[in-house]
Amino acid sequence: MTAAKTPDENKMALIFALRSQGFRDQTVLHAMEAVDRGAFVNDTFADRAYDDTPLPIDCGQTISQPFIVALMTEALQVGPRDKVLEVGTGSGYQAAILAKLARRVYTVDRHRTLVRSARERFDAQGFTNITTHAADGSFGWPEQAPFDRIILTAAAEDPPSPLLAQLKPGGIMVLPVGQSDTVQTLIQVKKTENGLEYHEIRSVRFVPLLEGMV
Ligand code: SAH
Secondary structure (H helix, E strand, O other), rough: OOOOHHHHHHHHHHHHHHOOOOOOOHHHHHHHHHHHHHHHHHHHHHHHHHOOOOEEOHHEEEEHHHHHHHHHHHHOOOOOOOOOEEEEEOOHHHHHHHHHOOOEEEEEEOOOOHHHHHHHHHHHOOOOOOEEEOOOOOOOOOOOOEEEEEEEEOOOOOOOOHHOOOOOEEEEEEEEEEOOOOOOEEEEEEEEEEEEEEEEEEEEOOOOOOOOOO
């Protein structure tokens, strides 16, 4: 019988899996190494917390596949002075990784239950630079705008215009776009002096960005 792996060994195995898929951004890998994905999944899935796979969370939502979290974080190019908005808190895992890289992370979800449990996880793990809010994030977070970086972890048909408006000049937004029931495209949007620049990253599958609160 093999002994159960420690959380550190599990985390190392996950980092190794990301590297072996060709992921090379050391800054992002360090941030992912510093966050325990096991603390963000329900006990039912504890034995799969470090697999490179999406998993169900409460309210019929999903914690993203670590490889996609890594790619999105890399595309966001977060720096230590950045103020970041995340739309789609879900489990809180992506926000926790961003919080290792940014000055402050503002994260919103339309499911109050998810926001509450993410908040408990952040507090239990000593995160002091994450602000949570239960709201429809399609409208962004006007009171806290503008943001250096904006990430959506739910798919919109197009980048929501309030979010584009809340992005600082020179800012970057990363989001999946497309119909919810088909394959979507992960894109990076840069706000430059000459307008918006769009870059396609790869195909993805995310839950849809929906209106209103639950
Ligand atoms: N980033 C998460 C994964 C999120 S799944 C993680 O690391 O676990 C997508 C989330 O987007 C879901 O929790 C869903 O409730 C949320 N969502 C969908 N539409 C939304 C909207 N309009 N405003 C805010 N959150 C939304």
